Amino acid sequence: MLFASLLFSTVVVFPVHAQPTTQPWLEVVPSPITETAPESFDVGVYIRGLDAEWKLIGVQFLLTYDPTFIEATEVTIGTFMGNTSWAIHGTYSVWRIEEGQVVYGELILPNETSGEWDPPEFPSGEGLIAVVTFKPISYESGASFDISAEALLGQCFLDANTDYIPFADPQNTTVTYGLLDFTYQPPTPFAGEIVAFEATEPSALIGNETISFNTVYMWNFGDGAQENTTDPTVSHIYSKVGTHNVTLTYYFPDMSLTITTTDTITIGIDMQIALGVTVDVGSIHFRGEFAEFNVLTTHIGKAVNATQINAVLYYGGTELSDLSISVQLVGTGLYRIPYSIPADAQAGTYTLLVEANYYGIAGTTLKTFLVSPTLTTTVAKILTIENGVATISTDIQVMKANITAINARLATINGDIATINSTLGTMTTSLSNLNATITSINGNTATINSTLGTMTTSLSNLNATITSINGNTATISTTLGNVQTKLSDTQTTATQTLYVTSILSAIAVILAVIILLILRKK
């Protein structure tokens, strides 16, 4: 307490002995100590230009800083005052950390017996008084502030007579935060081209030394893509032409702080690379078929939506139909062109010409296909019939056709398989696909109603078997399900006769028994 009160005493006593010509001063410099964490940094307070004739025994200073940006967390005693050449009895130091300032004082202890300072020599030269550790608490792009050492009580140094030594102006240090921004290359990128973004790394310049910060870079490229990295460089490919707002958010996890910066990037077109147009039309189609053509537009290997697309169908050297209005976008760069081939379409080779445009870049291609009047395959099968459209499987492809357009009609039935004739040729299908039902049975002939019309067929074709008979009604099991049918009129008569006879027999038996009983009584 004695030393503390001595250190922070407000009494100023001017020295009476002869003073050296040079005055010592304090200097705040970036830390000579290796940093242990990137988010914290150290500054050292040095004494410079000290003449031994000053007989310095004590030092005190006030270190001030901007509490908005940093806070002092720790004070470490320096090596200068404790030098054993003059601190033969040791030193006493005291400090206090307050908001925006650190107060530090250190005193060389006197001879405990005499109470006098009698070292072999007094401090001289220069050395580290103390180290103050700071922790950043906020980051402002481009902000700057000082860390200054100044006299606490008008003087900083105390001599052996407990007088204050005059001091020169201190040399302070300045902390400057770096600007947070990002750049990208090339400056005028094309769609499909790799754009390299580089963010400015957050840093603080203290004197001539730089400290860095733990940072997460959160990129929003403005086209829906996002990416988080700990590396300040990142690359991205834009597929859409136009201007995009790129947002970079710096996240400082140690400070739980985010700082956002935004810039725009304009994506252009590489006019030197043509637009790729790929068309798939199949190899063969048939009259009455619902054909479907597919178009894919690409630029630099990536599917892109064309700004305009035209499709024209040609036959025999003349334009047959402009299909542009039928073009439907299915996915990015993928288009579908449905086309119903007329039932009276000419057989032969057709050509589909597709022209596409992508922000001024054109692409063109054509494909040919064959229209055949009939199926050449013998294994054509109707897989399904929905809303009048049959899905037909051949050994070449699966296609769709309007059953009316191809004049499909039921020809024969064998078990569960129906044979269908059409303008495309003969096909088979399951009876279940035709919603076939037996509407009537006449003798061995069944009348069947289906989506392809009504026809008659022998019951044997339906694998008919009689499962039960009830009087003049028979239940028949067929490939179209169970059906009940009334047998002939003769059968009706026989049934009625059998029924009546049964009743008459019962009556006759009863009468016979009664007569016998009567005769027995007589």
Next chain:
Amino acid sequence: MFKSTNKNIISAILGFLGAANSLVIGFYLLSTILSISQIQSMTFQSAIASIAIGVAFASLTYGSFEILKGNTKKGARINMAGGIFSILIYIYYSEFSQPSFLGWLNPIGITLLIPPLLSGTIGLLKETKLELP
């Protein structure tokens, strides 16, 4: 005095009734087989039915005539056998044939089979028990 003639007449009538019943059953069976023959071949069933009905009808008719002629015991035995044979025919076409032809007629169809059995039973009864004072 109860004369044996009365018993014979009743027995014979029941025998003739059983023969007629077998004819009606046969008529139905053949009619049915003929009706469905276009859908499902029933040649074997048709032959079996014809023979069986023929045998039943013939035996019952013959047995009934024998009873009328006074050969009561003999006629009754024949009618009993014809009745049992008719039952076998009925059971076969009711339960075992595919499809079932007579299953729908149960249980009233049983009454068709009682007359021949009753004819045989009456014919085989001892005359003393049937005599009146």
